[in-house]
Amino acid sequence: MKPTDPIVDLDARSFGRHSREALANDSLRGALDLVTTEFADRREKALSLAPDWEIWREQARAIKAHTLASLDTYLAQFMERAEANGITVHVARDRQEACTLTAEIIQQTQASTVVKSKSMVTEEIGLNEHLIAQGLEPVETDLGEWIIQLAGEKPSHIIAPAIHRTREDVGRLFHTELGIPETHDVEELTAVARRFLRARFAEAEVGVSGVNFLVAETGSFLVLENEGNARLCTSLPKVHIAITGIEKVIPRLADLDVFLRLLPRSGTGQAMTTYQTLFTGPKPDPSGEGPEAIHLVLLDNGRSNQLSTPLEREALACIRCGACLNVCPVYKQVGGHAYGSVYPGPIGAVITPALAGQDRAGNLPHASSLCGACRDVCPVKINLPELLLELREKGDEAGRSETVGFGAWSRIASRPRLNSVLGKVLTRTLRLSQSPGVVGRCVGKLMRFLVPPLRTWQAGRVLPPMPARSFRQLWRAGLDGEDPPA
Ligand code: SF4
Secondary structure (H helix, E strand, C coil), X not given: CCCCCCCCCCCCCHHHHHHHHHHCCHXXXXXXXXXXXXXXHHHHHHHHCCCCHHHHHHHHHHHHHHHHHCHHHHHHHHHHHHHHCCEEEEEECCHHHHHHHHHHHHHHCCCCEEEECCCHHHHHHCHHHHHHHCCCEEEECCXXXXXXXXXXXXXXXXXXXXXXXXXXXXXHHHHHXXXXXXXXXXXXXXHHHHHHHHHHHHHCCEEEECCCEEECCCCEEEEEECCCHXXXXXXXXXXXXXXXXXXXXXXXXXHHHHHHHHHHHHHCCCCCCCEEEEECCCCXXXXXXXXXXXXXXXXXXXXXXXXXXXXXXXXCCCCCCCHHHHHCHHHHHHCCHHHCCCCCHHHHHHHHHHHHCHHHHCCHHHCCCCCCHHHHHCCCCCCHHHHHHHHHHHCCHHHHHHHHHHHHHHXXXXXXXXXXXXXXXXHHHHHHHCCCCHHHHHHHHHHHHHCHHHHHHHHCCXXXXXXXXXXXXXXXXXXXXXXXXX
């Protein structure tokens, strides 16, 4: 069976449609504002205590650039050493192969319940939907992931999947889905989740996790988490299946040092992630603790195509910290579901066209003001605005019209006389369109008809009244020593 498309609801116009819905949802916007501001503030505070921050960023960028330039070599080294450690390594070309492989491994163990820790790659391949279709029962154990699984939703943030849900929402959800009395007390809600999930950990025969880093030198892999659920998922069941993208490899164990400093500070503002688990093979002694078998699924799913162009290769350096989402003025207003992809925000707008195709996701690179805040916070210095511009140019109609529009503007702006004449014509026409009566209304309609971007812009905004004098007139008056009008 073909795995479910991980792109939830995406077509060439869906971002606009979903954004309008999100902007009308005050509860969602309140939750987004609260959490993204909190994350960004905590990050700022953590950085104020890290004077070598920029040096770490440079080091991390250099490690990623070096590794991605020789990815085949490091992957081969990793696979050889991981196999020598007793880890069974599988390579999946696409999400269908990854889902089929994972389901087969689970079915071989005769397990029906599978506990899962948070993993964006399993969201990318639509693993849960595939396992359910095979008669298996995947249970998310990260609190946020479990909440959205109960709600039948997709994550709306890379590191905080239920960021869009308030505690009142969660209280109502638990009441409906679990039949408990409705409460909005966070401790009580957490205790309910703990009680429910502990029982699932105890009965599961297979645990599925993501991976944060693969270490070529030692053939080991690292999983980072804050709740302790990933440790339970990967140590209690007999079989551990880890699934990750091929870009997660780094050359040496010592390279982890800089990433372990950057990732938690960027994501949650922590100096250190609470649990850092390095896996270097199954338990050697049957009487010992830990899984009897570890399988690692390395997923390509278009990543090797991204390696061929320098700009797209840069996106593969992402360590999924989520910092670019928390500062993006677009994400902060509309949230993750508006993007229609499991990868939202600035990095999602870059990754999704590669995953879903330009025809469906070509409009996402336009979901940005290009303010550069994402580039400034990125711990591996990915130039997201440049990537977004590149994708706009590469892609769709809007990209071409933008290129034509900016090209025309640049030619006009570099000719002062022409600029002045056209400026006067535009100002007078706008004034006329704002004048009362039939003439004003007709001119306004004509302008909106002739200039479609103006129509879109005015759909949600009111053009302020044109001032009596233009900027040029005010500037000239100022130079002549005349006081500008109040
Ligand atoms: S692009 Fe940079 S800031 Fe955004 S999630 Fe990836 S690593 Fe973090």
